[in-house]
Amino acid sequence: MPPPPPLPMLPLLLLLCPRLARADPLACEYREHRAALASPAADPAVISPQDPTLLIGSSLVATCTVSPDFPLKAEDLYWTLNGRRLPAASYAALGPSTLSVALARLNGSRQQSGDNLVCHSRDGGILAGSCLYVGLPPEKPVNITCWSKNMKDLTCKWAPGTEGETFLHTNYTLKYKLRWYGRDNTCQEYHTAGPYSCRIPKDLALFTPYEIWVEASNRLGVAVSDVVMLDILNVVTTDPPSDVHVSRVGDLEDQLSVRWSSPPALKDFLFQAKYQIQYRVEDSSEWKVVDDVGNQTSCRLAGLRPGTVYFVQVRCNPFGIYGSKKAGIWSDWSNPTAASTPRSERGAGGCDPKGGEQNTTLRRELKQFFGWVKKHAYGCSNLGIKLYDQWRVWLQKSHKTRNQVLPGDKL
Amino acid sequence: MLNVTGDLPGDSWGIFTFLCAALCNLPALPALNCSEELGAGQSIQQTYDLTRYLEHQLRTLAGTYLNYLGPPFNEPDFNPPRLARAERVPSATVDLDLWRGLTDNARLAANYRAYSRLLCYLRVLDGQVGTAELRHRLAHFCASLQGLVLSIGGVMSSLGYPLPAGPAGPPAGPPGAPPAPNDFLKKMDDFWLLKELQTWLWRSAKDFNRLKKKVPPAVVTLRLEARGF
Numbered sequence: 001m002p003p004p005p006p007l008p009m010l011p012l013l014l015l016l017c018p019r020l021a022r023a024d025p026l027a028c029e030y031r032e033h034r035a036a037l038a039s040p041a042a043d044p045a046v047i048s049p050q051d052p053t054l055l056i057g058s059s060l061v062a063t064c065t066v067s068p069d070f071p072l073k074a075e076d077l078y079w080t081l082n083g084r085r086l087p088a089a090s091y092a093a094l095g096p097s098t099l100s101v102a103l104a105r106l107n108g109s110r111q112q113s114g115d116n117l118v119c120h121s122r123d124g125g126i127l128a129g130s131c132l133y134v135g136l137p138p139e140k141p142v143n144i145t146c147w148s149k150n151m152k153d154l155t156c157k158w159a160p161g162t163e164g165e166t167f168l169h170t171n172y173t174l175k176y177k178l179r180w181y182g183r184d185n186t187c188q189e190y191h192t193a194g195p196y197s198c199r200i201p202k203d204l205a206l207f208t209p210y211e212i213w214v215e216a217s218n219r220l221g222v223a224v225s226d227v228v229m230l231d232i233l234n235v236v237t238t239d240p241p242s243d244v245h246v247s248r249v250g251d252l253e254d255q256l257s258v259r260w261s262s263p264p265a266l267k268d269f270l271f272q273a274k275y276q277i278q279y280r281v282e283d284s285s286e287w288k289v290v291d292d293v294g295n296q297t298s299c300r301l302a303g304l305r306p307g308t309v310y311f312v313q314v315r316c317n318p319f320g321i322y323g324s325k326k327a328g329i330w331s332d333w334s335n336p337t338a339a340s341t342p343r344s345e346r347g348a349g350g351c352d353p354k355g356g357e358q359n360t361t362l363r364r365e366l367k368q369f370f371g372w373v374k375k376h377a378y379g380c381s382n383l384g385i386k387l388y389d390q391w392r393v394w395l396q397k398s399h400k401t402r403n404q405v406l407p408g409d410k411l
Numbered sequence: 412m413l414n415v416t417g418d419l420p421g422d423s424w425g426i427f428t429f430l431c432a433a434l435c436n437l438p439a440l441p442a443l444n445c446s447e448e449l450g451a452g453q454s455i456q457q458t459y460d461l462t463r464y465l466e467h468q469l470r471t472l473a474g475t476y477l478n479y480l481g482p483p484f485n486e487p488d489f490n491p492p493r494l495a496r497a498e499r500v501p502s503a504t505v506d507l508d509l510w511r512g513l514t515d516n517a518r519l520a521a522n523y524r525a526y527s528r529l530l531c532y533l534r535v536l537d538g539q540v541g542t543a544e545l546r547h548r549l550a551h552f553c554a555s556l557q558g559l560v561l562s563i564g565g566v567m568s569s570l571g572y573p574l575p576a577g578p579a580g581p582p583a584g585p586p587g588a589p590p591a592p593n594d595f596l597k598k599m600d601d602f603w604l605l606k607e608l609q610t611w612l613w614r615s616a617k618d619f620n621r622l623k624k625k626v627p628p629a630v631v632t633l634r635l636e637a638r639g640f
Contacts, residue, residue: 043596044492051594083482111481112541114594118483126491129595169541191543 044070045119045127053133053219056164059104064119064128066097074099076122081132082110108167109134136164137221141172141196141214144228147237147329150265151321154204154232156187157197158214161223170218174198179209179229206232206322233321237329239263241275241297241314246339253306253342259298260314263331274317274327277301282309282338283367295319307343311336451569451626458562459619465555466612472548473605479545480598491599500532500603501525503610515625516572518618523563524575525611530556532604570626 045066054060064079066072074093079086079101090102099119109115114131121127139161146156156174160166174187187198210232214225241260249255262273277290277299293299304310313333321328477485501524513521530553537549564574591597 047595080483083486111479113480113598116481116483116595116598118595129598131594131598195543 043067043128044121045072047117047119047128047130049130051114051131051133053168054106055220056108056134056136056167057105058134059102060106060132061100061102062117062130063094063098063100065095066127068097070127072121072127073097077127078120078122080116080118080120082116106132106134108136108164112167112169133168133219135167135218135220136162138162138165138170138216138218138223140223141216141225144212144214144225146212146228146230147235148204148232150238151204151206151232151236153202154200154210154235155193155197156200156212156214157193158225159196160216161225165216165218168218168220170216172196172198173215173217174212175215176200176210176212178205179211181208204232234326235329236318236321238266238316238318238331240331240334241316242334244312244314244334244337246310246312246337248339248342249300251342253344254302254304256301256304256310256312256339256341257298258301258312258314260334262297263316266318271318271321271328274319275299275314276317276330277312277314278333279310279312281305282311304341306341309338309340311338313337451566452623454562454566454569455619455622455626458559458566459616459623461555461559461562462612462615462619465552465559466609466616468552468555469605469609469612472552473609475545475548476601476605479542480601484598484602489602491602493603500600500607501528501611503607503614505614515570515622516567518622519563519567519570519572520575522611522615522618523560523567526556526560526563527575529604529608529611530560533608536601536604566622 045064048063048065049060052060062079064077066077073096077099078088079091079099081103086101086103092100092102094100101117103117109132114133116129117132118129119127141158141161144156144158146154148154158172158174160170160172172190174190175184176187177184185200187200189199189201191197192199208231209229211227211229213227216223216225241263244258244260246256246258249257256279258277260275266273272295274295275293275297277293278287279290279301280287290299290301301310301312313336315333316331318328320326474485483489503525533549533553533556537546537553567574591600
């Protein structure tokens, strides 16, 4: 691919020529060409119905009538639907130059732009086409959930009422109004948090509840969701805590200390943050949650396994905004931070084979070794005893300094 | 740098010398800059690069859009008839000898007109298309295509050619017939629009390659003579 040319001049040129930025769609023709459009040539054939909208499961009989200017007869024609030829058994000649096709129990449209039903002449040429829109009318959108990030905006998401309405292009409009105030407002910024979402970016009112609903409409009908009532203060969420550090507690083998900072965005508002910690062992997918952290910004995890790598995450809930007794919405978890507990002194790196206990230690070491090899050795051909010795040396060296956080460890 | 042909009477010689000095001391005069030939050459190269970049972008855009239209539009051997209505889209196809014989001005003007109209039609498309992903891709492509139009305009200005009249301003006539009488014909129009865009980008690469070889400093001096200095 040729590298894109340097384009710093583009914004400058766009500034200098603002008129070109707003071309009128009706003005794409040059004046001298307008006359040519006045009398278009006749189409070779006409299909009926043209661009119909149908319910899933319905049947359709379509006819293709060749224009008298063209020397084609009904037996010279055939039909395709989305590029696949329809069986001749479903055809019927309704006149010398009219061929019909019967379609039964239609499935939902293959693409939202409509199924392509095409009438062809014997040599494959296209004479005419009709777009079939097959789907279901929308049902009430459901599961409307909203959240406000730092009380600066309100984002809502919902789910379509039925899968059938996805065969057709269904338009969703999120509307809202303040309770006790008459005016309906329409949300403008869609798809901010997935395909069925919308964001209200500003002018949010506090202390008065909002009424929010979603209208869905497509070619087959309209549906309106139930109204959801909420107070912005009850759906506030914030950023995850920053600067999460996990460190050993001296030489204690079964403890780690976690420290973090409260998210900066809400420091201007009166609220108590609540925190939650979750942690797991490196090679497990089971998270343990510590719930009673309260509003401190540090916590000590105890009862851990010695010599094990743990991943830790923290999240925040802006509890009690402006004195309300309700919880807000939990933030996302912070990026995982890793740390390891000190190795237990017994059997630390011991070379004496002592049965089961030693085997587990050795297995764990080998597992870590192969992981390390994959990262550093670029292929199995370099595998060998020399590499293993190199790794043992590296392990010894890093073990001495291995009492701090390993930042950048991602799950 | 400047060639003087013919005889100049004495008083005109003084004026000429003054103008010469003025020209060389005022690089801010865009059309008469002493380093004019470098500017045009660079612009042509940049325009060429832009056509190649757009060609690449179009491949992805067209793939996505034709999939949205559905089969048979996205089949590789799809070759629908070019109905009369499709001639609104400017065709890049041209007789080889005619193409070779185009003057620089005509060559650039053909490109400028074609892309201005293609951009216009693409913008209409942008307003109608269904999925958010497509709208996003189309918007991105339109922005790049607008850059190409402006780039070609820049080359024309730097070589002293007037820009062709743009598409008509606010509609003078009645709103008129809708662009396509039915949805299937509209799909065909969209197909041909993308096809012509592709052909134009191929052709433009060759057009600008040709121009690259043909823009020596002499072009600028010839122009200054023509202006009566």
